[in-house]
Amino acid sequence: MATLLEVRNLKTSFLSAAGTVRAVDGVSWDVEAGETVALVGESGCGKSVSALSIMRLVAEPAGRIEGGEILYKGRDLLKLSEEEMRAVRGRDIAMIFQEPMTSLNPVLSIGRQLTEGLEIHMKMNPAQARARAIELLAMVGIPDPERRLAQYPHHFSGGMRQRMMIAMALACNPSLILADEPTTALDVTIQAQILELMRDLARRLGVAMLIITHNLGVVARYADRVNVMYAGRIIERARAGELYANPRHPYTLGLLRSVPRLDEPRRARLDPIEGQPPDLTRLPPGCSFAPRCTYRVERCTESAPPLAALGAEHCSACWEAQRLVRERAA
C-alpha cells in the first residue's frame, strides 16, 4: 500500500511561563492509504498536538511547529501557504473532535453545517449539497435524514451528534480522517456503536484513519498499527496484535497491566505505573520514562534510547528491550 501521510521528525513546542514545553519532540510515523493507525498515550503526552500540527492548527503564537516534515501524498504540508492549507483541511484531511456536544455550532442548522463544506470545497450548488447531506446522514445511520436537516444540534443526542461529526468529516471524500478521542465523551454503549460505524465506513470508503486515544481497548479492536507516545516521543510501534502479545517497552507493559481484564482470574489489585508523567519543560537528559521504570539501568538516565527496530514492524525505544523480552519469556 502507498504511504498516505508521513510525519518526519516533527517538533512542536509551546511557550509557557514555566519555559518551553516540547509537546511533540521529534516524532516520526506514517499512515498508509486505507489503514487505521492509533496514537496512544496518557493525557499531555502530545497526541492531540500531533493531530493539530498536521492540520497546522496549533494555537499561535504560543504554540509553534519548530521543525520536521509532514508529507501528505509527497507534499510537505508545512511548506504550503495558508491558502493552500485551507484547501487541504476538510477536503483531503478531515478531523473529528472529542466533544460532540460543543463541536457543532448551536446556531447553525444540521443541514447548513453539512452543506457548507460541500459548497466550498466541492463547489456544489445548494441543491446538490442538500442531496449529498441527506445521503451522508443516512450513511451514518441517522433516521429520517430529510427532516433532520432543518433541525439544530440541540435536537440531537450525544451519539447522534458524533454521527453528525462523522458525516461532516466524510462529506468531501477525504483520504484521511484524524479522530481525536472520538468516543471519550460518550456513553460506553454508544462508544462501541460509534467505533463500529467509523470502522465500517472507513473500510467501505477506503479512508485512512488516525485514532488518537488513551483507551487501549479501542486500539485493540479497531487499529491496524499502534504508536505509543510518552512525553512527546514515540516509545513503541507495532501491529496491534503484536503489541498486545509482546510489548517491548516497560511503559507499554505497564499500561497493559493497569487495565482490568475480564478474561483473566480476578486479581485483588491492578498494577498502576508508579509516579507522575514528567514535566515537559524539564525533561531529564536520558529516557523520559526512566524515573518510573522498573527496568531502569544506569545507562537510562544518561542518554535517551532511539526508536530501534526489533523485528518486522516492531520498534521500541528502550535500552533494556531485550532483557524485558527475556524476563517475560521466563
Place this chain on the structure above:
Amino acid sequence: MAAAPQTIEDLARAEARRPRWLAVILDFARQRPLGAVGAAIIVFMALLAAGAGLVAPYDPLANDYAAMLSAPSAAHWLGTDSFGRDLLSRVIFGSRTALMVGLGASLLGATIGSAIGVTSAYFAGRVDLLVQRVMDIFFAFPVIVLALAVVAILGTGAGNVILAIATPMVPRCARVVRSSALAIREMPYVDAARASGFGHARIILRHMLPNVMAPILIMATAFLGEAILLEASLSFLGLGVQEPTAAWGLMLRGAAVEFAESAPWMAIFPGLAISLAVFGFNLFGDSLRDALDPRLRTQ
C-alpha cells in the same frame, strides 16, 4: 345569546388559530409588563412617525402669525411657538427625526462595533491588543465630546449626525461583543470550522457573529434611547439637524429659552417627548436583556 360551548377542542382550535408570533408577544407582555409598556411607547412613537402626515393637525413648518405663542387650546392642543407653528404637529414630526437618527445611528454603531469586537476576539494576540488600545482612546472622550468632534469635522446635517452619534457607540459595542466573542472563540466548533478549511471572514461572520447576536441586540436597543437623547443634545447645541426641520432638541432651543416663563409649553412638550421616548427604549431594552439572558430564562 347562548354561551359558546367551551370544549377543549374549541380552545385548542383557538390556540392553533392564534399565530406563533402573537403567542410570543403575549408571553413577553405577561412576563415583563414594564417591557411591554416600553414596547407600547415605541410602537406608538413608530406609528406616529410613520403616519405623521395623516395624524398631525397642521403643517409643522407653516407659520400662523395670528397665533404666535398661543397657550394650549382646542385649536392648538399643545400651543404654538414664537413663529406660530403648531407644537403638536412639530412634536409628531419630531418623532420621525428622532427615530430615523436613532435607528440609523444605533444600527450603524452596533454593526461596526460588533464587527470590530468579533474580529478582535477571533484573531486575539497582537491584533486584539492593538484594536482594544484604539478603542481605549475612543473611550477616553465623553460621548458628547466625541459626537461634537465628529460634527465639527464633517459639518451638520442628518447623515453626519447619524455618523457622529454612531461613533461613540462603536467602541462600547466592540468591547461588550468582544468579551462574548472571546468565550465563543474557545468553543470547539470554531476549531472545527477551521479544521473544515473555512476562511477567517466566513468563520467570523457566519460562525461566530450569530452566536453573539443576543448582546448585540440588547446593546442596539439600549443605544436607541441614548441616540435619541444625543440627537436632541446635538440639535439643542445647534450642531444637529437644522431649522426649520421638526426635531425635539431643536424645539428646546432659541425662543423656547427666551420665552420659558411666558410660554413654558414650548419647552415642556418636546422635553416630555424626549423623556418618554428614552424611557420607552430603556424599559424595552432592559426587558429584552432579561428575556435573552439564558441565566434568567428559567425563572
